[in-house]
Amino acid sequence: MGSTGSSLSVLTQDILEEYTILTYLNKAEILHLYKLFSRLDKTGQLQNLEFRFPPECVENMFPQIQFNPFKDRILKVFSSEKDEKLSFEDMLDLCSVMSDKCPDKVKAAWAFRILDFDEDECIGEQDLTHVINRLTGDEGQIHAEEQKHIIDILLNEIDISSTGKIGQLEFMHAVGKISDFPNSFCFRL
Numbered sequence: 001m002g003s004t005g006s007s008l009s010v011l012t013q014d015i016l017e018e019y020t021i022l023t024y025l026n027k028a029e030i031l032h033l034y035k036l037f038s039r040l041d042k043t044g045q046l047q048n049l050e051f052r053f054p055p056e057c058v059e060n061m062f063p064q065i066q067f068n069p070f071k072d073r074i075l076k077v078f079s080s081e082k083d084e085k086l087s088f089e090d091m092l093d094l095c096s097v098m099s100d101k102c103p104d105k106v107k108a109a110w111a112f113r114i115l116d117f118d119e120d121e122c123i124g125e126q127d128l129t130h131v132i133n134r135l136t137g138d139e140g141q142i143h144a145e146e147q148k149h150i151i152d153i154l155l156n157e158i159d160i161s162s163t164g165k166i167g168q169l170e171f172m173h174a175v176g177k178i179s180d181f182p183n184s185f186c187f188r189l
């Protein structure tokens with residue numbers, strides 16, 4: 001592994017160790033991500049861990065994001081600057097949450113943020129409309145009355161406090177009952 005020594009000039013052993021403590025990723029996964037990001041730099045080595053990569057670069061590296069109907073939300077939520085650009089550390093956060101080693105409750109908390117389109121800390125009718133539209137394609141695939149019916153059922157089942165919106169704890173409780181959720185909120189490096 002001849003390039004590991006040069007990789008460690010910016011990604012020191014101490015930083016690598018810190019990343020393994022702060023994420024659900026192991027050293028090999030972190031180094032793999034570093035190499036992916038380094039390829040984007042013309043020098044072949046990522047010189048600045050804070051450099052913010054544009055969405056197109058991140059999408060090209062990760063087809064799992066590129067073809068996800070929520071890619072803009074994923075990029076915005078995981079962007080430390082909320083500009084849909086990701087630094088190396090932002091990408092570590094994303095890959096850590098998408099790791100199969102990440103606890104379901106942590107995954108659910110991030111999923112909630114992704115689906116909270118208006119960022120009002122709850123998932124309401126408008127948010128659910130966005131979710132349905134993205135999952136079914138462009139608007140108009142499902143008639144408005146069918147959408148309203150689906151939303152009413154979801155709110156009736158998940159909105160325990162009867163506020164007309166789904167809070168984070170209610171969402172996490174509901175998602176906890178979906179056995180396949182951790183697998184659907186996961187990708188391999």
